[in-house]
Amino acid sequence: MTLLSLQAVTRRFGGLVAVDAVDLDVAEGGVTAVIGPNGAGKTTLFNLVSGFQTPDSGRILFAGEDITARPPEAIATAGIVRTFQLVQLFQNLSVLENIKVGCHLHTQGGLWSALLRTRRTRREEQEVEARARELLQFVGLEAAPETEASALAYGQQRLLEIARSLAARPRLLLLDEPAAGLSADETKRLSGAIRAIAGRGTTVLLIEHDMKLVMNTADTIAVLDFGRKIAEGPPAMVRESPPVIAAYLGVGHA
Amino acid sequence: MPDLSYLPQIALSGIAVGCIYGLIGIGFCVIYNASGIVNFAQGAFVMMGGMIAYSVLNTLGLPLPIAAAVTIVAVAAAGVAIERVVVRPLWDRKATMFVMILATLAAQIVIERLALIVAGDQPKTLPQFTDLPPIRLGVVVISYQFLWIVGVSLLLIVLLGQFFKRTKAGKAMRACAFNREAASLQGINVSRMLALSFALSAALGAVAGVLITPTQYTAFNVGVPFAISGFIAAIVGGFGRPLGAFMGGIMLGLTQSMAIVAFGAGLKNVAALSVLLIFLFIRPGGILGEAK
Amino acid sequence: MTNLPAITSRDPLRRGFVALPWAVACGMLTYAFIAGGYFVTVMSFAMIYAVFVIGLNIFMGTAGQVSFGHNAFAALSGYTSAVLTATYYWEPIAAFAAGLALALLVALVVGWPTLRLKGHYLAMATLAIGLIVYEIATQWQSVTQGYMGISGISPLAFWGYEIVSERGKLFALVLIVLLASLAAARLRASRFGRALAAIAGSEDAARALGIDVAHYKLAAFLVSAAYAALAGSLFVHVVEFVSPEVFGLHMVVLAFTMLYVGGIGTLGGPILGAVIVSLLPEMFRGFKDYQDLFYGAGLIILLIYAPKGLAALSDLLPRKGRA
Numbered sequence: 001m002t003l004l005s006l007q008a009v010t011r012r013f014g015g016l017v018a019v020d021a022v023d024l025d026v027a028e029g030g031v032t033a034v035i036g037p038n039g040a041g042k043t044t045l046f047n048l049v050s051g052f053q054t055p056d057s058g059r060i061l062f063a064g065e066d067i068t069a070r071p072p073e074a075i076a077t078a079g080i081v082r083t084f085q086l087v088q089l090f091q092n093l094s095v096l097e098n099i100k101v102g103c104h105l106h107t108q109g110g111l112w113s114a115l116l117r118t119r120r121t122r123r124e125e126q127e128v129e130a131r132a133r134e135l136l137q138f139v140g141l142e143a144a145p146e147t148e149a150s151a152l153a154y155g156q157q158r159l160l161e162i163a164r165s166l167a168a169r170p171r172l173l174l175l176d177e178p179a180a181g182l183s184a185d186e187t188k189r190l191s192g193a194i195r196a197i198a199g200r201g202t203t204v205l206l207i208e209h210d211m212k213l214v215m216n217t218a219d220t221i222a223v224l225d226f227g228r229k230i231a232e233g234p235p236a237m238v239r240e241s242p243p244v245i246a247a248y249l250g251v252g253h254a
Numbered sequence: 255m256p257d258l259s260y261l262p263q264i265a266l267s268g269i270a271v272g273c274i275y276g277l278i279g280i281g282f283c284v285i286y287n288a289s290g291i292v293n294f295a296q297g298a299f300v301m302m303g304g305m306i307a308y309s310v311l312n313t314l315g316l317p318l319p320i321a322a323a324v325t326i327v328a329v330a331a332a333g334v335a336i337e338r339v340v341v342r343p344l345w346d347r348k349a350t351m352f353v354m355i356l357a358t359l360a361a362q363i364v365i366e367r368l369a370l371i372v373a374g375d376q377p378k379t380l381p382q383f384t385d386l387p388p389i390r391l392g393v394v395v396i397s398y399q400f401l402w403i404v405g406v407s408l409l410l411i412v413l414l415g416q417f418f419k420r421t422k423a424g425k426a427m428r429a430c431a432f433n434r435e436a437a438s439l440q441g442i443n444v445s446r447m448l449a450l451s452f453a454l455s456a457a458l459g460a461v462a463g464v465l466i467t468p469t470q471y472t473a474f475n476v477g478v479p480f481a482i483s484g485f486i487a488a489i490v491g492g493f494g495r496p497l498g499a500f501m502g503g504i505m506l507g508l509t510q511s512m513a514i515v516a517f518g519a520g521l522k523n524v525a526a527l528s529v530l531l532i533f534l535f536i537r538p539g540g541i542l543g544e545a546k
Numbered sequence: 547m548t549n550l551p552a553i554t555s556r557d558p559l560r561r562g563f564v565a566l567p568w569a570v571a572c573g574m575l576t577y578a579f580i581a582g583g584y585f586v587t588v589m590s591f592a593m594i595y596a597v598f599v600i601g602l603n604i605f606m607g608t609a610g611q612v613s614f615g616h617n618a619f620a621a622l623s624g625y626t627s628a629v630l631t632a633t634y635y636w637e638p639i640a641a642f643a644a645g646l647a648l649a650l651l652v653a654l655v656v657g658w659p660t661l662r663l664k665g666h667y668l669a670m671a672t673l674a675i676g677l678i679v680y681e682i683a684t685q686w687q688s689v690t691q692g693y694m695g696i697s698g699i700s701p702l703a704f705w706g707y708e709i710v711s712e713r714g715k716l717f718a719l720v721l722i723v724l725l726a727s728l729a730a731a732r733l734r735a736s737r738f739g740r741a742l743a744a745i746a747g748s749e750d751a752a753r754a755l756g757i758d759v760a761h762y763k764l765a766a767f768l769v770s771a772a773y774a775a776l777a778g779s780l781f782v783h784v785v786e787f788v789s790p791e792v793f794g795l796h797m798v799v800l801a802f803t804m805l806y807v808g809g810i811g812t813l814g815g816p817i818l819g820a821v822i823v824s825l826l827p828e829m830f831r832g833f834k835d836y837q838d839l840f841y842g843a844g845l846i847i848l849l850i851y852a853p854k855g856l857a858a859l860s861d862l863l864p865r866k867g868r869a
Binding site: 292339340343344347349351352353355356357359360361362363364366367368370371478482485489520521523524527528530531534535 | 612614656659660663665666667669670671673674675677678681682684685795799802835836838839841842843845846849850853
Binding site: 050051052071072073076077081082083084088089090091092093097100101102103104105107108109110111113114115117121124125128161164165168 | 610729732733735736737738739740741743744746747748750751752753754755756757758759765769811
């Protein structure tokens with residue numbers, strides 16, 4: 001079943017067509033990767049799907065619903081949650097609190113319940129706490145929940161951001177270059193985590209430069225070049241595709 | 255209904271005070287372009303301009319042109335002092351924009367209080383530059399001070415234009431406005447530009463203070479209203495554009511003098527502040543659109 | 547959970563550092579109750595300002611926004627309380643309710659367009675709001691009596707019970723501050739407070755997690771305006787007099803000094819800052835003209851050398867349990 005569907009989505013910046021009439025279907029379940037040389041329009045594509053930018057034309061459907069040009073918070077509510085190429089943690093909060101913020105969508109407490117601290121509020125807080133700790137364990141950060149997020153090593157920050165996104169229980173998780181800045185060891189651990197996330201039933205769409213990570217984790221790969229989709233299919237097929245080889249050789253073995 | 259024949263006269267006084275707002279607005283832009291800082295102590299320069307000129311004139315008994323020159327140099331030095339003592343340490347510590355605003359606002363208050371302690375709370379004024387009866391043109395009366403204000407303002411704008419276009423320092427400052435990092439890579443001393451921008455901006459404020467004081471008065475607490483008017487001028491002109499700020503200043507001056515006729519002098523600040531809010535809410539990029 | 551104990555059990559030196567400013571604040575309050583006299587008045591002012599600063603801290607410390615104009619809401623509520631009780635003989639509580647409603651209404655109307663602004667635009671717009679209210683207070687003489695001010699405001703009273711003694715007032719104010727602090731602490735520890743803190747950390751990330759940033763900013767603005775309104779009303783009832791100067795730019799600078807002395811973004815900072823900053827002029831008695839000078843200069847020094855304030859004194863010590 002198709003979970004996310006882009007139909008002729010186009011976005012221009014001045015004279016530059018960053019995303020050019022891209023059609024893309026992401027099947028529910030599993031991992032889909034979008035690859036392509038630098039400047040191919042991958043990040044713009046993510047911004048369009050997650051609502052941080054709006055397409056000039058085309059439609060974006062999610063679970064059959066038209067979500068084109070909705071603001072980011074509405075898209076998150078619909079079930080798409082993203083991470084950022086440059087990690088965007090809440091540096092001022094603890095590791096645990098970062099994840100708790102991620103639970104925002106699935107909890108209800110507002111101003112009055114916070115002031116009155118009703119029994120329901122307290123129960124909700126306990127659930128949030130338990131869920132946050134469970135997710136910390138899932139990404140292996142359970143050792144120091146009270147540490148300020150800014151004090152984590154870079155690789156740990158990436159993992160924390162992913163755990164925080166999972167706390168929002170997305171149907172579709174968008175990962176924007178999750179392996180950027182990670183060591184080989186950390187990348188290996190990350191690909192394990194991505195497979196595990198997909199295994200838990202969350203569909204993953206990722207942009208990535210690290211070909212090893214992509215080949216190890218993706219079920220389907222779409223290739224962008226100069227804003228256009230030039231290939232799509234399972235890893236083995238994409239690897240052999242002549243336009244892909246040409247595009248990659250063109251920019252010197254990226 | 256006010257008598258419409260006053261209208262040209264009102265417009266003239268609006269233009270005069272508008273030139274002053276424009277000069278202060280340019281002062282905001284000069285610092286902002288060089289550093290990205292909005293200096294909320296800008297009004298202190300105007301206040302010091304009037305106060306120091308008054309003291310130099312009355313206690314040292316120097317003639318007005320020399321007193322004005324001494325004042326401008328002194329205030330420029332004060333600008334550099336603020337930059338060294340308040341702004342530089344925060345800049346080096348990578349303080350947030352908000353902390354910078356708060357610190358410059360605090361500097362404004364410190365200077366204001368120092369002026370109160372040194373000079374007392376009595377308003378002071380300066381003599382007209384040219385002590386001749388005003389020129390009459392039909393229903394309109396033009397004072398020589400008006401000519402001084404408009405003339406000096408226009409002269410300063412031409413000189414500033416030449417400074418930015420022709421001199422090495424001016425070009426370097428423009429480069430900073432365009433891209434600080436690139437400027438620094440090209441060997442421009444960005445931090446010296448910061449000091450220079452404070453000196454220039456303070457001098458502009460001092461000129462504004464010296465020019466306007468003969469038509470009204472100066473006191474320790476005139477700074478904040480002037481700073482706000484100058485800021486409004488800069489916003490209306492699209493922050494960071496000196497020429498736009500000057501035009502914004504004249505627009506604001508005209509609006510204010512109309513408001514005085516329509517609602518009375520008491521609400522002139524409310525009128526100016528309302529212009530600010532309307533611009534912020536509807537056209538934060540100014541009449542010409544945002545700079546850069 | 548291997549090194550959890552190392553984080554929770556803090557060494558005694560550290561604890562002492564955290565406790566020191568609190569000991570000073572509690573000591574001062576206790577001393578005020580025992581000694582009585584003028585010192586009680588000083589501490590009463592401190593408590594009123596504490597309420598104002600606690601609110602400001604929610605908007606600025608927690609949500610990471612900027613406002614130079616919260617004195618507007620104190621003024622709106624303060625003047626409403628003053629006029630309704632002095633001229634129309636309303637009950638103080640009813641007058642406060644009206645003042646609070648007015649302040650919140652204005653906060654809602656101006657907050658919506660203002661909070662879309664960022665950076666120095668937001669700073670200047672809020673400053674303008676505060677100044678507009680100040681100007682109106684000076685000019686609308688038929689209601690506010692201009693610079694002369696309004697006197698004959700009824701003293702602090704709760705449900706018909708008037709508090710006349712200075713010590714009684716201080717006691718009531720301390721209770722109000724504790725309640726205000728408790729409310730702030732509960733907010734901070736809730737889903738609501740986390741959303742605000744998230745906005746301070748990264749607006750983009752907050753939105754990506756489904757937080758309606760504009761909605762929460764406005765909510766934080768309203769909450770802090772409510773605190774400011776409470777402080778404004780308390781002020782006029784405790785002093786039984788009001789003039790525009792009470793809620794001028796001076797109030798903003800004083801509140802910021804307190805916020806920074808105490809420690810912005812910390813729970814106890816506002817109370818600590820309010821008590822300690824209020825004591826300063828007592829130390830420099832006879833230098834009344836120098837007060838604002840010292841506040842301004844002190845604030846600059848703090849911003850440069852101790853931007854986290856007293857509540858973060860312990861940060862100066864090496865920290866354990868960091869990853």
